[in-house]
Amino acid sequence: MGVLDGYRVIDLSIAMAGPLAAMRLGDLGADVIKVEPVSGEWQRHAPAGGATGNRVNASFLSLNRNKRSLAVDLKSPEGREIVTALVRTGDVFVQNYRAGVAQRLGLDYDSVRALNPDIVYVSISGYGEDGPYAARAGQDLLLQAMSGAMANVGRDGDPPQPSGTYAVDAITAYSAFEAALAGLLHRERTGEAQHITVNMLDAAIAVQAQEMSIYSVGHVPQHRGAEPHGHTYIRAPYGAFATADGYLALAMPPLATLGELLGSPELAAMDDHTDGHTHRDRITAIVAGKLPTRTTAEWLALLEENGIWAAPVYSYADVLADPQVRHNGSFVTYEHPTEGTVTTPGFPFRLTRTPAEVTRPAPLTGEHTRDILDGLGYPRERVDALLAQGRIAAETPGAPATGDEPAAAAS
Template identity: 60%
Template sequence: MSILEGYTVLDCSIAMAGPFAAQRLGDLGADVIKIEPVGGEWQRHQAAGDARGNRINVSFLSLNRNKRSLAVDLKSPGGRRVIERLVAGADVFIQNYRAGVAGRLGVDYETLSAINPRLIYVSMTGYGEDGPHAQWPGQDLLLQAMSGAMLSSGRKGEPPQAAGQYLVDAITAYSAFEGALAALLHRERTGVGQKVEVNMLDAITTIQMQELSVYTVGHVPQERSAEPHAHVYIRSPYGTFATRDGYIAIAMPNFPGLARALEEPRLDGLDPDIAGWHQRDETFALVRGAVAKYTSREALDRLLAEGVWSGPVYSYADLLADPQIAHNRTFVEYDHPTEGRVKTPGFPIRFSRTPSAVRRGAPLTGEHTDEILGAAGFGEAELAALEAEGAIGRGRP
């Protein structure tokens, strides 16, 4: 039995953060019903990297496995009746509309909890449901910029650089996933549902627990170096360095070992606290020049032999070829009816008794409308009437 088998999740979210959180619940066995417009969710039509599929683009495919699709127009009276009937038997409802939109659609917490007091209602916003920034667009890059983290790395005087992944979306998704699980545990103990609020600004801020405490408690300012030091609160050398054929990363080395590995005697005898904190640029430049003499493999072999923390800088191709990734079974593969063989990151938590599984790939728009609503008690005549008024879409595989 899967951990969440028997639980029903209504996923009324769009883009990345909300669908990713709902997918995690589906990976643990919940029956996740993706509620999307009759014309399909926005992400179906906007793929990252323009990575288009056959009938489902790669972005949507990656964020919506283990879900069934119900196509319904929430703005129509018939559509609202459909949602109200489903909510009565649901366990979790997830939405990530901009503040105020859920209320206008009639799917706010007050309305839905009145129908089902046991409901766990997860509300995801960019900045919070109220406050001075409540109506600002909650987009990953904008939240990365606002979080302060961009000014902890890179060169002094140069524009800050964003992370190489949709970091805020992912962290917010995991926060919502954790919140839903915690609220379900509370409900198991008390029988009472509740509202769970998650916002992107708090999610990206609070994962910087250590860094922001260094600033708020230790009063150490963010001071970027002229050299591309990887983080303002770690001693130099710390970052990526060019070799003769690529790049390697070096983290918090012992200076005698670094000197021997790179055959750079000027590094030997340096005081890590003085050189690492107060002569960051000079130290970084010295290591950069020494590393450049070697290939990546040569440099890593020498550094690792001296106990210097170092490693390769991978491309995605390198990552997929790594033996540890294969050993961990980090990626899952399954056959999708329209997209063929799919290889994608799996669920990262291992359970000894209740492993996660891919039970179905991402659905087509409205693929499961008849199945879902039929189980909720809608007869064929009622379904036909709802389709005729445009309240639902009855997609076919």
């Protein structure tokens, strides 16, 4: 039994930020009902990296475990009737529609609150609920660009450097997850529900608390040098460096110690916090010239012995094979009815009394439509009629796939 067992989450979100937030609530035991179009959520038809799968692609699998799928046409009166009945049973409502879409569907906060005054309503947007950018599409790379983070890495004169992960989507997801839990806690204490708004721009800014404050309080501008550097506000050496057989990451070592190990009197004579910033390019060039003389393993052993922070630069294959990753159980492996054995990143938290677990694989489109409608009191004959009319969809693992057309993205 999970810590959120007995709570119901109604997830009308698409892409990554909303689905990941809702999945985390499901990982903690909530009954998460993913409401998606009869043709399936957008992410089902846009496989990241081209990993299409059999009937469920890898990106959808990664964001939608521990959910049930209700596939329904929200533009039809019958579909709105179903979701209205569902809303009355919910504890948390999550949506990341573009501005105006929730209102047109009758699923904005005021409409949902009128149906269920006790529901915690989480609205995720790109730039905010209102303001000059409210109507813009929120996408990870665009928000990385507008958050200022791209100017923190790389070399002067090179293009700005985006993150190698969907960083803003993930940060926003965890902000929404945290906010939903806070909303539930407030409701338990006071009996009051509320509207919670989360936006990608604020999340991307908030995660840069140190960097932004260095500029806004300390008035130190971002500055990229002539040599590649891992972070504009951190002293050298800081970044990934080539070795004889690969790369290692080196983070803010004492320059005197590092200079001795590298056989560089010039480096050994430098001051960490003054020269480390003012002579960043020179330090980086010295280190880059010395490290290719030994293998990554040789350097790591020597650096660790001398208390210097260093690590190998991994590929995903290396991550999966790492002994600490295996010890931690950082990945979960389970059986999916159409995709076979599935291994995906697991849970970033550990609860000793109510541990997170995979109780449901990522669903097929509408896989649980019949079960959910049965729970809402819909007679079997009515469900059969709605299926025949195309107002709902109900795939099952043993049946051929249906609904191949991509759903219109709402956000």
